[in-house]
Amino acid sequence: MQLMMVLDGTVASLALARIQDDLGLSDAGRNWVITSYALTYGGLMLLGGRLGDALGRKRVFIGGVALFTIASLVCGLAFNEATLVAARALQGVGAAIASPTALALVATTFAPGPVRNQAIAIFAAMTGIGSVTGLIVGGALTQLSWRWIFLINVPIGLVILIFAIAALAETSTERLKLDVPGAILATLGCTAVVFGFTEGPEMGWDSPLVLAGLIGGLALLGAFLAVERRAENPLLPFSLFRNRDRVATFIAIALVGMVMFSLAPFVALFVQDILGYSPLRAGLAFVPFAFGLGAAAFVASKLAVRVPPRWLVGVGTLITFVGLLYGSTLDGSATYVGNLFMLVVGVGFGVGLAVVPLPLCAIAGVGPHEIGPLAAIAQVAQVLFGPVGLAIVGAMATSRTLSEGGVSGPAADMTASQLDALSQGYTFALLGCAIFAALATVTALFVRFTPAQVAQAQAAEKAAQQV
Structure with missing residues (x-):
């Protein structure tokens, strides 16, 4: 399941150019193919985790995988923009239900000790494997037809369901009052804001619908905060945000998430629409990004307990900023060896330096019972x-x-x-990503956790996985 979720997120960016050509999507519609999935996934993830505790993790996991599989089938058969975007949103709901229970099921299925540690290592490795193989397999499938990047999930999902029903044991349930209003308000608020920004350039920034989206979205997010203050079992406990260093950490996580999420689609579109790459060639061109990120993550995991995390995050986001700033100057004459290779590797390395210390800072200096909620909030901040x-x-x-x-x-x-104008638009998007990276660099300076606190968080995280 973890491999399937990662693959789906990776290959969708590679397929955007083909999907837009085939279905005649507008630029706004093209963006919705990506954002509709992430909005429901990020907005409902915390609620999905609580559902597993309240209804039983096996039952919830099977339901989430089934919904994801059905939605993937509808995506593959989509005949217009509305069908595809709606099905992608349903995929996100399925992922939000299944994903939070997956690691918990690993912990309850395997006995503590070496066996569980090996299972958790395999689970974690799926993210790295999926990010690389997704680029290659996704490019090859898109070469045949973009529909196969979604249809391939159907047989995988059926196999998961068969083994889940046969092999997993149901977990005990708890009597919890679920914060459904909070999850709905957060998702709708972010969706409305995204609608305003996405549709603004084409509909006009003074359009009543665009203004309603922006103003209404902010109002819904305000209502979400009000609900969370009174909720019996809130998705977002405000007590976890009393530490200023942690608040700065969450802001940095959100900004790095904005960079990573926005970067891939526009680079994929640039190399296909402007440089004429095939989907497979575009996927192969991205592989060095994954290796750069992996190398930096290895280095950062070793340095995080010796160097103040603000310097690792700051250097990483600064490298990312410089790389993206350079990328914003490229045009249709760019070559892979002369321009793109070092850019892809360098930005990957910069992102890798930042993404390792930040989640550890999110759980630094807290008790064991707070690690789970904080780690989940950090993940939601990045996704949403x-x-x-x-x-x-x-x-x-x-x-x-x-x-x-x-x-x-x-x-x-x-x-x-018109292609030249399109090229300028794509590279201008990279400038926007560079601005997010620069803001993350500044924010990192306010993260004052020490290497000792990060080392303690690292040990607490490992201990929590073994409980």
């Missing part, structure tokens, strides 16, 4: 703010393209001058 970042840089890209005489729509139908 990603679509907001994509909406902002997407608005920047579309506005720049239109201002340069370009048009919204499939690149295959554009003239040379």
Whole structure:
């Protein structure tokens, strides 16, 4: 399941150009293919974890995988923008239900000690394997048809369901009052804000619908905060945010999430629409990013207990900023060896330095009972703010393209001058990503956790997995 979720997130970016050409999506519709999944996934993830505790993790896991599989089938058979976006949102709901219970099921299925440690290591390795193989397999499948990147989930999902029903044991349940209003308000609020930013360039920023989305979204998020203050079992306990260093950590996590989520689609579109790469070649071109990230993550895991985390995060996001700033100067004459290779590796390395210390800072200096909620909130901050970042840089890209005489729509139908305008829009989006990276660099300076606190968090995290 973990491999399938990672693959699905990776390959969707590679397929955007083909999907836009085939279904005739607008630029806003193209962005919704990515954001609709992440909004429901991030917005409902905390609630999904509570469902497992309240209804039984096996039952909830099977339900989430079944919904994800059915939604994948609908995605693969989609015939227009509305069908695809709605099915992607349902995929996100399925992932939000299944994903939070998966690691907990590993812990309850395998006995403590070497066996469970090996199982957890295999589970964690799926993220790295999926990010690399997803680029290659996803590129190859998209080469045949973009529909296969979704249809491939159907047989995988059926196999997961068969083994889950046969092999997993049901867990005990707890009597919990679920914070359904909070989950709905958070998801709808972020969706409305994303709608405003996504549709603004094409509908006009003074459009009543765009203004309603932006203002209404902020109002819904305000209502979410009010509900959380009174909720009996809130998704977002405010007591966890009393530490200023932790607040700075969550802001940095959100900003890095915005960079990572926004970067992949526009680089994938640039190399396919502007440089003429096939989906498979585009996927292979991204592989060095995963290796750069992995190398930096290895280095950061060793240095995190010796070097103040603000310097690791600050250096990592600064490297990312410089790489993206350079990327924003590229045009249709760029070559892979001369321009893109070092950019892809360098940005991957920068991101890798940042993503290891930040989750540890999120749980630094807290008791064992607070590790789970804080780690979950950190994950939600990264996932849920990603679509907001994509909406902002997407608005920047579309506005720049239109201002340069370009048009919204499939690149295959554009003239040379319109393609040049499209290229400027894509690279302007990278400038937006660079700004997020710069803000993350500044925010990192306010994270004052010590290496000793990070080492303690690292040990507490390992101990929590073995309980």
